[in-house]
Amino acid sequence: MGMNLNLKATELRLGLPGSEEHEKQLPSSTSRSNKRASPEVSEDSRTSNGKSSLLGSRNCVRDDAPPTKTQVVGWPPIQSYRKNNMQVKRDEGDNGGVYVKVSVDGAPYLRKIDLKVYKSYPELLKALETMFKLTIGNYCEREGYNGSDYAPTYEDKDGDWMLVGDVPWEMFVCSCKRLRIMKGSEARGLSCL
């Protein structure tokens, strides 16, 4: 006895028998235009319907359609204005203050980057290297950034200047307020610590 019902196998769904099932939520149509929703806009989010509990093989109208991800309309039940607002923020990338200023010693002006765009330190450092046309080198725990005149540092929530790379990435993203790429003797001084 027990709950080995394998409901998925007996589930009646729309689609050709044996078709692979990828159930993904379609990202909500992010028309920020507050013009009345046109039928096309609403259609987008309701394409090949996810009537996932239904007629199954009896309804083979979509013979020509490739096995699709079953997109489920209106699930999870979040009202569209709420979804659109979160989408807006994702698009603008301007939430939680992860745009940080980046200064490089000797450069005439600062830049701003969005830390959320990067998933790890190597990605971030590569982007900085490209942006400022310099080499930062590799991080090592003992000696910081060796083999380079530059060292990336950041100001954390407490106002202290820290070496980039010591803490886990997520913690860094949360606590980093601005970046400063140090150069020359100051940087070398760090690596001697």
Next chain:
Amino acid sequence: MIEDPVYQMSEDDDRSPPLDLGGPASVTESSNKTRNCTGVSGSGSSPIEFQAQYPDQVLENVLENVLYFLTSRRDRSAASLVCKSWLHAEALTRSDLFIGNCYAVSPQRVTARFTRVRSVSIKGKPRFADFNLMPPNWGAHFTPWVAAMATAYPWLEKVYLKRMSVSDDDLAHLADSFPGFKELVLVCCEGFGTSGLAVVASKCRQLRVLDLIESEVTDDDVDWISFFPESQIYLESLIFDCVECHVNFDALERLVARSPSLKKLRLNRLVSIGQLYRLMIRAPQLTHLGTGSFSTSAEVMAQGEQEPDYVSALAAAFAACKSLVCLSGFREILTDYLPAIYPVCANITSLNFSYANINAEQLKSVICHCHKLQIFWVLDSICDEGLQAVAATCKELRELRVFPVDAREDIEGPVSEVGLQAISEGCRNLRSILYFCQRMTNAAVIAMSRNCPDLVVFRLCIMGRRRPDHLTNEPMDEGFGAIVRNCKKLTRLATSGLLTDKAFSYIGEYGKLLRTLSVAFAGDSDMGLKYLLEGCPKLQKLEIRDSPFGDAALLSGLHHYYNMRFLWMSSCRVSRRGCREVARAMPRMVVEVMKNDLEEEVMADYVEILYMYRSLEGPRDDTPKFVEIL
């Protein structure tokens, strides 16, 4: 947006029995008859100044005076069913009208029966329309209502509409017809734009309240705020946080400055923090504030200027708002500014952070001050850790809503049973919860049922469809069963996760006060729905999607459907034949059958969407093409 408790009450207080389905006889006629039958009461001599009246007339006057004090809808409906003269007296003294389903009764019938109405509330579309489960333009038009009321209720003061389709013409008609109009509240409405708002602003000279909540407002390029005349100095509430176009800030500032009675002001996300500051210093008397973006404007950001230090100035402005109890907005929050709200935290009872993507640390810095908090809406970005902080401080919490930042199904998810458990342990006075999560356990739900026995509303949304308890891999039956068993005041329930028919047998057995139930992707067979229809005598609103309930289950509820406001079933297993049978058996039910996807061909007998409701009027005459009434 925080639902004003008054509106919330309208939702929960809907206990009115069905309108007298026997067909009302002409009310005037019957009361005349009564008078004629009695003749003069001639006992003894009466002083000249006191005219002896027919005894029934006296009774009716007494009744009217008494009924004047009766405000509960349920009591009024009960009173009106006593006899014809009570029906008449009650109809004369009812000043607040509540229409739970705009198609249950016609404007003509309503205006004929109730002649002295000052305030009207009308609800239209079913709730699942919010989630695109139904094509647009289904109906719920305000037009016939405003037309009927324009002639019948010249003294109308207040209109509250929820999920109605309201056009600019409707708003113009309203503005033209009611010289004493004071309050307009539109919740989840659409069909109008800034031009309609402009007409209301300029013509409703007595306007006190203009509240636009979660409504879609088209941008007609009309500067509606400027249409409030200089003589408009009585405004008490202005809520426009859902309006997605810029408002003329100078005009808004002048309006706020000349409105000393303004208590509620909720700005839209296009108002910057600098503008917020300027408004706040003009309105320290505010009790409800929606902060708008709570961020600097785009131009300032682009120039990379050092943002002026608004924090201390803003904190002072907040500190000056000694009456502030309800705070919302934070639409694009710059967390550096969060400390500005610390001065009001100790007093606020309602906080809406549901647009603020803040983490646990940032939340903690605020919530640690919020000892009086009763209503809290937040994003799951605060994680279980944030919820633990809420549980530690907010001992008076009555309502919690946790929304997902990322509403997809197969992701990790930052809140879980850990947060729910913590809330249940810390917030024993909880009445209402809406919780979106990716994983949950029966144990945590059971714990909540024990720790929070006063729960009235329990809505759990495990976003992955049919997800079991993620620790035991069992269905969520026991958790929901415990909720209905232990929370004896429960009136609203929304289920999710893997549920077998057993869960529904629990609900049917214990959910005796349940009025509203939402079911999605749940159950094994017809028995599930049968348990509900046979077991829950108070059930009024039942919405079901993607569950394996068919005709047999549908037909097992015939004894109950007249007591309900509506039944919604989409992507279930009901057929046209079954729906037609219901329509035949119940002449006062309107049985609407709809297709959501207009392109797709479906089997002839299959019903994609069933929406049925009781009505005194029979099939409506404004059905769009995709609706068929059986």
